[in-house]
Amino acid sequence: MSNRGAEELDGRTVSADAREGAENALELSVVVPLFNEEESVGPLIERICTAMAGFGKPWELLLIDDGSADATVARARQSLGREGLDLKIVELQRNFGQTAAMQAGIDIAAGRLIATMDGDLQNDPKDIPGMVAALEERKLDLLVGWRKNRQDDLLMRKIPSRIANYLIGRFTGVKLHDYGCSLKIYRSAIIKQVQLMGEMHRFIPAWVAGVVPGSRIGEMPVTHHARQYGVSKYGISRTFRVILDLLSVMFFMRYKARPGHFFGSLGLGIGAVSSLILAYLFIDKFIFGNDIGTRPLLLIAVMLVLSSVQLITTGILAEMLARAYYRGDDTPNYIVREVITRESAE
Structure with a gap:
C-alpha cells in the first residue's frame, strides 16, 4: 500500500492526496x-x-x-x-x-x-x-x-440586555445567560x-x-x-425592538412551516364565538319574538364572522407562500460589492 501512496486509516484506504487536502x-x-x-x-x-x-x-x-x-x-x-x-x-x-x-x-x-x-x-x-x-x-x-x-453602561446596555435575555429565555425555552x-x-x-x-x-x-x-x-x-473607540450603536430603545423581534421569533419557531395553523386557529376560534352569538340572537328573534335589528350584539356577531373568514383565508395564503418559500428561495439579505484578498489587491 505504501508504494501506491495510500495507507489504512480506521478500516478505510485513504490516498496521500486526500490526506494532504484534509x-x-x-x-x-x-x-x-x-x-x-x-x-x-x-x-x-x-x-x-x-x-x-x-x-x-x-x-x-x-x-x-x-x-x-x-x-x-x-x-x-x-x-x-x-x-x-x-x-x-x-x-x-x-x-x-x-x-x-x-x-x-x-x-x-x-x-x-x-x-x-x-x-x-x-x-x-x-x-x-x-x-x-x-x-x-x-x-x-x-x-x-x-x-x-x-464592562458596559448599566442603564444604556446592561439593563436592556438583562430584560432581553430574560424575555428570550422565557419564551423560546433556550436558557442562556x-x-x-x-x-x-x-x-x-x-x-x-x-x-x-x-x-x-x-x-x-x-x-x-x-x-x-x-x-x-x-x-x-x-x-x-x-x-475604547467610537460610540455604541445600541441603547434603551433596543429593548422595545427586541420585544417585537421576539414575537416574530416565537411565530417562526412554532409556525414557520405551518402558518395556516396559526391564522386558522384564530379564525376558527372567532368563528365559534360569532356562531354562538348568532345562535343566541336567532333564538331570541324567532322563539321569543324580540327585535334584534338594532342591537349592537348583531353588529358584533357580523364583524366577528367577517374577521373569522379573513383570518382563515390569510392562513391559506400564508401556507401557499410558505410552500413557495420552501421550494428554494435563496435570495440573500445583503449585496456584496467586492471581496478583497491579498491576491486581488496585488
Whole structure:
C-alpha cells in the first residue's frame, strides 16, 4: 500500500492526496462585522493574530464591512500583506445591518468551524481557541460567550440586555445567560442551515435550536472589555425592538412551516364565538319574538364572522407562500460589492 501512496486509516484506504487536502483544509473561519470602526480595526487584527498564533491549524479571518462611511476598509487593507494571515475583506454595497453582515460572513466562510465576534474590541479573541476546544470536548454545535463581568453602561446596555435575555429565555425555552454576546463558535454545517433575518442576530441560539436539540447548545464565560473607540450603536430603545423581534421569533419557531395553523386557529376560534352569538340572537328573534335589528350584539356577531373568514383565508395564503418559500428561495439579505484578498489587491 505504501508504494501506491495510500495507507489504512480506521478500516478505510485513504490516498496521500486526500490526506494532504484534509490537513490543509480550513479548521476555523473568524467572522467580524464592521461598521465605522476605523480606529478599532488595526488593533483588532493585531489581537486576533496574537490570539491565534498558537492555534496550530489553518484558519482565516473575514472582515465584513457593512457600508462604513469612514476609513475602515482602507485601514483593514493595510493588513492584507501580513505574513501568515489569510485575510478576506468583504465590502457590502451599503449598510444592511449587523445581522445581514454576519450572514454574509457565514455564507462566505470556508472553515469547518465558524467564530463570530464584534469589531469594537469589546470581545477578546484570546477566548477563541479555548472556546473551540470546549465546543469539541462538550460535543456542541453552538457555544455562546457569556460576558459574566460585562464592562458596559448599566442603564444604556446592561439593563436592556438583562430584560432581553430574560424575555428570550422565557419564551423560546433556550436558557442562556447572555444572548447578545457576539462571540460564538458554530459548526459550519449547522449554522449554514440557518437563515438570519432582520436584526435578529441576538436570537441565533433560538434559530439554531430549530435545527439541533437544545442539549447541543452551550455557553462559556468570556472576557469583556469596555469600548475604547467610537460610540455604541445600541441603547434603551433596543429593548422595545427586541420585544417585537421576539414575537416574530416565537411565530417562526412554532409556525414557520405551518402558518395556516396559526391564522386558522384564530379564525376558527372567532368563528365559534360569532356562531354562538348568532345562535343566541336567532333564538331570541324567532322563539321569543324580540327585535334584534338594532342591537349592537348583531353588529358584533357580523364583524366577528367577517374577521373569522379573513383570518382563515390569510392562513391559506400564508401556507401557499410558505410552500413557495420552501421550494428554494435563496435570495440573500445583503449585496456584496467586492471581496478583497491579498491576491486581488496585488
